[in-house]
Amino acid sequence: VRRAEKVDVPARAMWQARLAIGKHRIGVRMYAAINDRELHLHLLHEKDHARVRQRLANPVTGRTVEVAETRRGVEVEPGRFVVLEPKELSALEPEPSRDVEVLRFVPEAALDHRWYERPYYLGPAAGEQAACAALAAALHQTGRQGIARWTLRKREYAGALRVHDGCLALVALRHADEVIVASDLEAPGGRALEERERKLAHQLIGALTGHFRHEQFQDEYRQRVLELIERKQRGKTIELVRYRAKAVGDDSLADALRRSIKQAG
Amino acid sequence: MSMAARRASSGHRHDGHGAADQERAGPRAIWTGTLSFGLVAVPVNLFPAVRPAGASLRLLAPDGTPVQRRWVCSEEDKDVPWDELVRGFEVGKGYVVLTDEELESVAPRRSRDIDLRLFVPADELDPFLFERAYVLAPGGESVKPYRLIAEVMEREGKAGVATFVLRS
Numbered sequence: 001v002r003r004a005e006k007v008d009v010p011a012r013a014m015w016q017a018r019l020a021i022g023k024h025r026i027g028v029r030m031y032a033a034i035n036d037r038e039l040h041l042h043l044l045h046e047k048d049h050a051r052v053r054q055r056l057a058n059p060v061t062g063r064t065v066e067v068a069e070t071r072r073g074v075e076v077e078p079g080r081f082v083v084l085e086p087k088e089l090s091a092l093e094p095e096p097s098r099d100v101e102v103l104r105f106v107p108e109a110a111l112d113h114r115w116y117e118r119p120y121y122l123g124p125a126a127g128e129q130a131a132c133a134a135l136a137a138a139l140h141q142t143g144r145q146g147i148a149r150w151t152l153r154k155r156e157y158a159g160a161l162r163v164h165d166g167c168l169a170l171v172a173l174r175h176a177d178e179v180i181v182a183s184d185l186e187a188p189g190g191r192a193l194e195e196r197e198r199k200l201a202h203q204l205i206g207a208l209t210g211h212f213r214h215e216q217f218q219d220e221y222r223q224r225v226l227e228l229i230e231r232k233q234r235g236k237t238i239e240l241v242r243y244r245a246k247a248v249g250d251d252s253l254a255d256a257l258r259r260s261i262k263q264a265g
Numbered sequence: 266m267s268m269a270a271r272r273a274s275s276g277h278r279h280d281g282h283g284a285a286d287q288e289r290a291g292p293r294a295i296w297t298g299t300l301s302f303g304l305v306a307v308p309v310n311l312f313p314a315v316r317p318a319g320a321s322l323r324l325l326a327p328d329g330t331p332v333q334r335r336w337v338c339s340e341e342d343k344d345v346p347w348d349e350l351v352r353g354f355e356v357g358k359g360y361v362v363l364t365d366e367e368l369e370s371v372a373p374r375r376s377r378d379i380d381l382r383l384f385v386p387a388d389e390l391d392p393f394l395f396e397r398a399y400v401l402a403p404g405g406e407s408v409k410p411y412r413l414i415a416e417v418m419e420r421e422g423k424a425g426v427a428t429f430v431l432r433s
Contacts, residue, residue, distance in 0.1 A: 033393060034393075039354070040354075040355075041352040041353060041354055041363065042352070042353050042354075042355060042360065043336065043350050043351075043352060043353075044350065044351050044352070044353045044360060044362065045338040045340070045341070045345050045349060045350065045351075046349045046350065046351045047338075047349065048338070048340050048341070049351075049353065049359070049360055049362060050338050050339045050340035050341070051339045052336040052337060052338055052339065052345050052350065053336070053337050053339055054334050054335070054336060054337070055334070055335055055337050056324065056326075056332040056333070056334060056335075057332060057333045057334075057335045057344075058326045058328070058330055058332060058333075059330060059331075059332070059333040060330060065326045065327070065332050069326075069327050070324045070325060070326065070327075070332060071324075071325045071327070071329075072322040072323070072324060072325065073322065073323050073325045073329070073331075074321075074322060074323070075323060081323065081325060081329060081331070083325065083329070084322070113392050113395035113398065114314055114315065114398040116392060116393075116395055119392075119393045164393065169393075171392075171393075174315055175318055177316075177318040178315045178316055178317065178318045179314065179315055180312070180313070180314050180315065180316060180400070188402075188403050188408040188411060188412055189408075190408050190409060190412060193409070193412060193413055193416065197409075197413055198413065198416070198417060201413045201414060201416075201417040202417050202421070204302070204303055204305070205384050205414075205417055205418065205421065205423055207303075208302060208303065208381070208382075208383060208384050209383070209384040209385065209423065210383050210384070210385065211385060211389065212383070212385045212389050212390055212426060216382075216383075217426070217428070220373075221371065221372060221373060224371035225363075225368070225371055227371075228363065228367060228368075228370075228371050229354045229356070229361045229363070232361045232362075232363070232367075233356060233361050253305065253409065253410050253413070256303065256304040256305045256306070257303070257304075257305060259303075259304050260302070260303020260304045260305055261303070263303060263304070264303060
């Protein structure tokens with residue numbers, strides 16, 4: 001699960017686009033819905049704490065290879081490459097376009113989260129408030145989402161046009177060959193479950209049921225690294241303490257369920 | 266530490282695929298651990314539910330050799346071997362250097378537990394929160410605890426919210 005660091009009021013649009021639905025065109029602005037919260041650590045040379053930069057080298061001669069003189073190749077068998085010329089590669093690039101083309105509408109439940117790659121919000125371009133609001137209302141009322149495609153920075157995307165908290169959103173989807181479908185796998189068999197066990201499991205899940213709150217699931221590691229940096233900055237010696245995970249008992253299933261319910265209740 | 270919310274409905278057993286399937290790059294367990302909630306421990310194998318697709322292009326030198334990426338010190342203009350690199354956090358004009366040992370000391374301890382902390386109605390989880398899906402298959406000899414939790418979660422439309430440690 002991503003952490004609770006979604007952008008509520010996105011600062012700056014990343015793309016001016018146009019929703020193309022049948023004959024209609026609606027100007028929109030695309031905003032990132034996910035914040036990059038990686039801690040940025042730089043690689044330094046230990047001796048002098050100077051930044052290091054990358055260079056491309058020929059592994060045989062050690063000589064630097066300039067980016068302009070590199071070529072791109074696909075390895076067809078170990079050590080053998082088919083070289084693709086820049087001209088051939090640019091012929092494969094999609095035509096740049098501002099259009100997010102909505103191809104059809106499907107029920108909301110038609111796609112589950114496995115398909116989601118990255119969400120974006122769509123805000124109205126100048127003068128398009130009413131059109132965007134009408135589209136959001138229509139999607140909400142019909143319980144549908146649009147299947148769309150667009151091209152951004154030389155990449156072709158497929159995505160879902162949805163309503164999220166009253167806002168139009170576009171979720172970039174994974175490609176079909178990236179998702180492993182359940183039919184590739186086999187469901188576990190075995191003898192039927194006993195009613196007694198089912199009831200205990202039901203009770204235990206019930207006892208542990210609550211509401212999901214982002215605050216309960218913070219990135220503790222990031223916080224600890226930031227504290228470490230702060231302590232080092234103040235010149236404190238660092239005591240190395242290990243975090244411990246708890247041990248799990250070894251019980252019979254029914255006993256474990258019963259004792260867990262007692263503990264949770 | 267990373268986290269995942271999962272629905273029991275995505276839990277299916279991975280078939281014991283033969284050599285032909287392996288060549289097709291079928292799913293393969295990347296991690297083995299224990300799904301624990303309360304005092305119940307369910308042994309599981311973790312499979313990625315998405316896989317990278319598409320051809321990857323390599324950068325080649327003019328003579329056709331794949332190029333290597335090397336690190337160069339910006340002061341000395343010389344290659345720096347991997348074991349002479351440290352990580353630093355930029356503070357003002359300098360860096361606070363963090364050694365591997367220090368980073369390791371605050372890193373979550375390697376754990377074999379997927380610690381189910383909470384069950385919630387599955388539709389309460391915002392779809393925008395999902396980052397990456399994995400499939401949990403029963404591990405070990407006994408599949409009963411696995412089927413029990415999967416069946417009850419699916420029937421009741423519940424999702425479990427768990428924390429686990431997975432290192433790349």
